[in-house]
Amino acid sequence: MSRVLAFFQRRRWAFALLLTLILLVINLIVSPSFLSPERLPATLATLAPFVLVGFASTPSILSGGIDISVGPLATLINCLFIAVLLPAGWGEWYIAAPILLVTAAAVGTVTGILVAVVRLHPVVASIGVFFVLVGLSVTISKQPVSAPANWTDALAGSFGWFPAAAVTMGVVALAWFGLRRTAYVSNLLATGESDISAFGSGVNVTVVRVLAYTIGGLFAGVGGIALSALLQSSQSGLATTYALLGIAAAVLGGASLGGGRGGLLGTFLGAVVIYLVQQLLTAAGVQPSLIQVTYGLVLVVGVLLGATLLKPRLIRSRA
Numbered sequence: 001m002s003r004v005l006a007f008f009q010r011r012r013w014a015f016a017l018l019l020t021l022i023l024l025v026i027n028l029i030v031s032p033s034f035l036s037p038e039r040l041p042a043t044l045a046t047l048a049p050f051v052l053v054g055f056a057s058t059p060s061i062l063s064g065g066i067d068i069s070v071g072p073l074a075t076l077i078n079c080l081f082i083a084v085l086l087p088a089g090w091g092e093w094y095i096a097a098p099i100l101l102v103t104a105a106a107v108g109t110v111t112g113i114l115v116a117v118v119r120l121h122p123v124v125a126s127i128g129v130f131f132v133l134v135g136l137s138v139t140i141s142k143q144p145v146s147a148p149a150n151w152t153d154a155l156a157g158s159f160g161w162f163p164a165a166a167v168t169m170g171v172v173a174l175a176w177f178g179l180r181r182t183a184y185v186s187n188l189l190a191t192g193e194s195d196i197s198a199f200g201s202g203v204n205v206t207v208v209r210v211l212a213y214t215i216g217g218l219f220a221g222v223g224g225i226a227l228s229a230l231l232q233s234s235q236s237g238l239a240t241t242y243a244l245l246g247i248a249a250a251v252l253g254g255a256s257l258g259g260g261r262g263g264l265l266g267t268f269l270g271a272v273v274i275y276l277v278q279q280l281l282t283a284a285g286v287q288p289s290l291i292q293v294t295y296g297l298v299l300v301v302g303v304l305l306g307a308t309l310l311k312p313r314l315i316r317s318r319a
Contacts, residue, residue, distance in 0.1 A: 012256075012262065013263070019269075020272050027276055027279055030283050031283055034279070040163055049074065050249065051268055052219060052226055054268070055267055056217070057247050058263070059216045059219075060213050061192075062212065062260065062262055063188055064191060064195060064209075065115050066247065068130050070216055070246050071242030071244070072133035073107055073217060074220045074223035074227055077224025078225075079136075081224070082233060091151075093151040100225060104217045105221065107129065112210035115210075130243060140234070152228045155226065156230050168222055184208070184211070191209060192256075192259025245274060249270035249271035251299060253269050254270075
């Protein structure tokens with residue numbers, strides 16, 4: 001038993017992988033065509049916003065903070081694209097994509113400045129931004145606005161045999177892989193582990209933390225594009241749903257809310273777990289309101305399991 005526990009402590013994403021495999025088997029039993037080639041592009045298109053909002057939540061958590069506003073930010077990007085840019089004739093990808101991504105990164109930077117420079121508590125700062133973003137989304141799109149044919153249509157389908165949603169998730173994963181080859185991610189983890197020790201080692205903790213929120217905002221922007229591809233309409237009412245999903249995916253995937261531990265692999269697996277749970281409950285005819293309860297329970301269970309698995313390591317390190 002101790003070896004199993006040690007394995008989960010070394011590889012914090014392993015528990016989410018185990019849950020993914022179990023839930024995948026159950027979903028295939030309930031719906032044998034769940035992963036059929038015909039359904040795979042649509043399945044991944046539905047999964048992509050879950051994964052990308054989880055990715056957006058991860059950098060701030062690794063830095064020792066938290067950003068509750070990435071879900072509403074993805075929703076704002078969706079509303080901005082569908083309800084503003086497309087009707088204004090600015091919907092071409094080479095115009096819209098830079099505007100959306102720069103906007104998302106700017107919002108993330110503002111949150112990071114509030115946390116790292118103004119020294120607001122991360123929960124207070126991100127909740128404040130959360131409400132601003134929700135208000136902007138509702139102002140922009142009080143009612144759902146249907147999108148005309150646009151370039152995001154392709155991102156919910158496939159490029160030949162290759163599911164297009166893998167592109168949106170893959171771009172973010174590749175960007176993170178590139179960052180891991182620099183000193184930034186190491187400095188980010190060191191800052192999350194102990195900002196005092198990181199500062200003493202010469203790390204510019206303020207810059208590292210602001211960049212963590214900027215990167216999270218940029219990833220949320222990609223998530224908003226993926227959400228637009230999936231829905232082809234503006235949906236300001238999804239802001240609160242995705243706010244919870246992103247944090248739940250990161251925590252379930254092994255990210256420590258204390259900072260310094262976690263990564264996108266675990267977040268990806270955590271998002272897949274949440275998606276598979278949703279699919280299973282939907283197939284069982286569970287009411288949408290109860291599915292929301294399940295998201296909250298997943299978050300609580302993820303936090304408790306993470307704390308339980310981490311506790312023996314902390315005890316040994318103090319001995």
